Amino acid sequence: KYKSYPYEHMQKIREQNISPSLRMYYKKPLLLHQGHMQWLFDYEGRRYLDLFAGIVTVSVGHCHPKVTVAAQKQLARLWHTTNIYMHPSIHEYAEKLTSFLPDPLKVVYLTNSGSEANDLAMFMARLYTRNFDIISLRGAYHGGSPYTLGLTSVGLYKHSVANGFGCSTVRFLLIFLIIWVTVYLNISTVNISSILKVLCVCHANDQYIEQFKDTLNTSVPKTIAGFIAEPIQGVNGAVQYPRNFLKEAYQLVRERGGICISDEVQTGFGRTGSHFWGFETHGVVPDIVTLAKGIGNGFPMAAVVTTKDIASSLAQNLHFNTFGGSPLACVVGAAVLDAIEEDGLQKNSEEVGTYMLLELAKLRDKFEVVGDVRGKGLMIGVEMVTDKDSRHPLPGEEINQIWEDCKDMGVLIGRGGLYSQTFRIKPPMCINKKDVDFTVEVLNTALQKHMERAAAK
């Protein structure tokens, strides 16, 4: 109860003792007490459907019993060794994790966060190729460390990059002018508009690839170390690429001696439904994959997986990481993989995610301000616009009100995109169709209220 944790007192502590850079969601941030699977409970006993999963991190469910028990058992036995001695957990985990990955991705490095994983991936690309420049996409998020900030250009970081933090890398500025035409590619609805959109996509892909070639030819001729991309952009609001874009981009990068990195921090572990990894949905096999967030269901752990060949270029260097690959992390990671398999969560992501996309598409057809519904599996974006013709982002205060109303009705949704204009729906993968019906009902009510406010103006 708030009585035993006075809200105002907490706010005072925040003002005095907690980093002011931590941004809270909602006018009155939630004070949380407990989580169970797809649900969160606050200190007043209110229950919320968590559609953002601690920013796409709680993969199998809050306090999933299997993962919790595994962690508890290991906590009582041995937490930490810094891997200067052997422990079975890291061996078992590396073997298990790589059994989910195709050849030749078989060598695992364990770190603690996605930023660290991408730092290491960049380091590997540079060592292996003896080149320097790494290409990332506009709207990408690959981390907040000084190294990865140079790859990141979305959210609060877009200003940092514009101010020059990105100087260590070459930025590839994809113009997402017509990116919205890529929606529904992965939904099995067949109607005229989706067919038209598929046709548009081919055209869009040519434009993107032309820009990619321009960047390769003019900015970094023959000296590229690598290319990093998320299979679906997460922080940018579930932005998808045209169907063959990654395939062609990978080929162009490899022709110039670069290696390809797939950032699976948000798209990995079955979230996109049809495949376990996002890169598989594009028909490519990267040289390095980076994993975090869902890998530990909220436990701080991350990984880089690469080929024997690339790993050998790092073998002369000591790769030291105090906490990476601790017995506790490895046991948690293994239990998460078990839970995904035993609970059928990849299949659930596909079924429930597709159902969610189709139901949300009905809201898009009903409300002018719902400009786009896109994504794959349980990686969904709902973009809010002033109107479907201009596609300008809906003003912040109007989106905020819709979002606050959803929270008040018990549904927590994320935000993303350059203007925070996209609702991000990336829940624990255990949600069900009833949760989807509840979500759509709540969003429908919030949008209805928005229309009434607009009409009264």
Ligand code: PMP
């Ligand atoms: N890559 C992607 C795609 C991410 O979404 C994030 C985190 N939002 C990161 C990397 C960085 O992960 P971390 O916050 O664990 O450093």
